[in-house]
Amino acid sequence: MMNASRHPEHDDFVQALLHYVSAALRSTGEAADYCQEAVRVVDARNHLFASAGVQATDEERGIYALRDLCALDDETMEWRPDAARCAAVARDFGL
Numbered sequence: 001m002m003n004a005s006r007h008p009e010h011d012d013f014v015q016a017l018l019h020y021v022s023a024a025l026r027s028t029g030e031a032a033d034y035c036q037e038a039v040r041v042v043d044a045r046n047h048l049f050a051s052a053g054v055q056a057t058d059e060e061r062g063i064y065a066l067r068d069l070c071a072l073d074d075e076t077m078e079w080r081p082d083a084a085r086c087a088a089v090a091r092d093f094g095l
């Protein structure tokens with residue numbers, strides 16, 4: 001659950017990034033822990049993301065490996081997009 005004291009643009013960014021990561025993982029057809037694809041944050045305030053191809057996370061360039069934006073779900077034992085990790089990206093962009 002999101003902290004109510006945060007700004008709406010922070011929560012909107014987190015939800016948009018979670019949606020993008022979920023869709024990108026579905027399109028790769030791979031489990032998140034094996035996925036090598038990355039996302040580039042083009043414009044954080046307008047929630048614009050683009051595929052960065054096969055790359056590791058490079059925060060200085062706004063590139064994040066999809067698997068780095070996931071966490072292990074204790075119930076299913078599968079890696080899933082994680083709101084806390086996406087919130088960390090939002091903070092990287094000052095949201």
